[in-house]
Amino acid sequence: MARVRLTPERLTRAGAELADEVGFDQVTVSELARRFDVKVASLYSHLKNSHDLRTRIALLALEELADRAADALAGRAGKDALTALANVYRDYAREHPGRYAAAQFRLAPEVAACSAGVRHAQMTRALLRGYDLTEPDQTHAVRLLGSVFHGYVSLEMGGGFSHSAPDTQETWTRVLDALDALLRNWPPSP
Amino acid sequence: MARVRLTPERLTRAGAELADEVGFDQVTVSELARRFDVKVASLYSHLKNSHDLRTRIALLALEELADRAADALAGRAGKDALTALANVYRDYAREHPGRYAAAQFRLAPEVAACSAGVRHAQMTRALLRGYDLTEPDQTHAVRLLGSVFHGYVSLEMGGGFSHSAPDTQETWTRVLDALDALLRNWPPSP
DNA sequence: GCATCCACCTAATACCTTTAGGCAAATGCC
DNA sequence: GGCATTTGCCTAAAGGTATTAGGTGGATGC
Numbered sequence: 001m002a003r004v005r006l007t008p009e010r011l012t013r014a015g016a017e018l019a020d021e022v023g024f025d026q027v028t029v030s031e032l033a034r035r036f037d038v039k040v041a042s043l044y045s046h047l048k049n050s051h052d053l054r055t056r057i058a059l060l061a062l063e064e065l066a067d068r069a070a071d072a073l074a075g076r077a078g079k080d081a082l083t084a085l086a087n088v089y090r091d092y093a094r095e096h097p098g099r100y101a102a103a104q105f106r107l108a109p110e111v112a113a114c115s116a117g118v119r120h121a122q123m124t125r126a127l128l129r130g131y132d133l134t135e136p137d138q139t140h141a142v143r144l145l146g147s148v149f150h151g152y153v154s155l156e157m158g159g160g161f162s163h164s165a166p167d168t169q170e171t172w173t174r175v176l177d178a179l180d181a182l183l184r185n186w187p188p189s190p
Numbered sequence: 191m192a193r194v195r196l197t198p199e200r201l202t203r204a205g206a207e208l209a210d211e212v213g214f215d216q217v218t219v220s221e222l223a224r225r226f227d228v229k230v231a232s233l234y235s236h237l238k239n240s241h242d243l244r245t246r247i248a249l250l251a252l253e254e255l256a257d258r259a260a261d262a263l264a265g266r267a268g269k270d271a272l273t274a275l276a277n278v279y280r281d282y283a284r285e286h287p288g289r290y291a292a293a294q295f296r297l298a299p300e301v302a303a304c305s306a307g308v309r310h311a312q313m314t315r316a317l318l319r320g321y322d323l324t325e326p327d328q329t330h331a332v333r334l335l336g337s338v339f340h341g342y343v344s345l346e347m348g349g350g351f352s353h354s355a356p357d358t359q360e361t362w363t364r365v366l367d368a369l370d371a372l373l374r375n376w377p378p379s380p
Numbered sequence: 381g382c383a384t385c386c387a388c389c390t391a392a393t394a395c396c397t398t399t400a401g402g403c404a405a406a407t408g409c410c
Numbered sequence: 411g412g413c414a415t416t417t418g419c420c421t422a423a424a425g426g427t428a429t430t431a432g433g434t435g436g437a438t439g440c
Contacts, residue, residue, distance in 0.1 A: 386436095389435100390433075390434100392431085392432105394427100394428085396427080397426080399422105401420100401422085403420080404417100404418090404419090405417090405418080406415100406417080407414100410411100
């Protein structure tokens with residue numbers, strides 16, 4: 001038998017590609033086995049189960065996304081940084097819809113705590129150093145930015161904006177303008 | 191045999207309850223049949239297939255959500271309306287997580303066009319009458335609000351905010367303050 | 381009281397998931 | 411280089427979900 005040298009890493013990468021092709025929730029252990037021209041049961045020496053596979057793909061996506069974000073933020077500040085970070089999420093989702101969906105996969109809390117998810121929060125916080133916010137408003141702003149990035153990208157990819165008139169690129173830049181303005185004039189607590 | 195009088199409507203309602211209990215993507219034709227104490231194949235006279243079931247649940251959720259939104263918006267304007275609408279989404283997601291997930295189900299474009307989804311956009315637009323925005327900024331603002339509502343609720347439900355310090359209720363009110371401020375001082379086009 | 385129809389059933393096919401146990405290629409040791 | 415062990419992939423099997431085809435009996439209408 002031709003040994004294929006399966007490893008969790010190779011399976012995870014192939015799973016991520018599969019996700020981009022057919023959608024994250026269509027990722028199946030069977031299809032993965034088919035791609036490696038191997039019997040399904042063989043994968044279970046490398047993967048605990050189907051859920052484990054999804055978790056690994058999710059972690060991979062979070063890593064990749066965090067790496068891109070770190071790259072984009074390097075040497076930028078203020079609105080420049082805001083735009084760069086926002087575009088990282090949007091572009092990643094467009095290039096890798098399956099991986100992006102994977103990044104939304106709900107991880108077990110203890111797994112999430114060690115994941116690249118924490119880097120994302122840290123980077124958003126770093127971005128806010130270019131604005132004049134102190135705690136707890138900074139945390140509120142981190143959450144707002146996360147919500148807008150994630151919400152916008154999901155809705156855009158889900159076709160939520162597709163019917164209506166102004167193209168989404170224009171909205172995207174205007175939304176970033178608006179967020180920048182908001183962060184510069186963050187309203188004081190009542 | 192005790193006839194159960196299945197109908198698409200009853201199945202859809204039961205499916206929605208099932209979604210709230212076990213999660214939207216765990217909703218299965220088999221489980222639904224079990225709940226009605228009926229054989230699986232029997233459901234296929236009332237439902238085209240599994241995808242059809244999900245679509246119906248999604249449409250139900252969108253309707254319910256739109257009804258609640260219309261109710262909340264009645265007689266309100268400005269920030270009052272903004273808060274009310276935002277809370278409709280958040281509360282619905284908390285009360286009915288499965289249905290809320292269903293509302294995000296990607297519908298076929300022609301189905302989406304006839305769905306309550308369009309009412310949602312209209313209501314957000316109506317809300318903006320309390321602020322001083324003209325086209326195309328109004329559309330941009332509609333999309334921004336949709337993104338924030340959806341993004342915030344998803345992240346909060348997905349546990350994205352769970353580890354960190356200030357509680358999410360405080361952030362939520364501050365985010366709504368911030369959105370209100372932003373809509374009152376929408377930045378002009380460059 | 382009979383014919384009809386509809387609602388639910390049985391049967392069968394086809395995937396996907398997961399576990400248990402087998403065999404042979406690769407690896408390590410002398 | 412030959413032998414033992416490990417390990418990587420395989421066969422087999424059980425159980426769950428989706429979906430289609432065709433049957434039967436209880437409810438309905440005349």
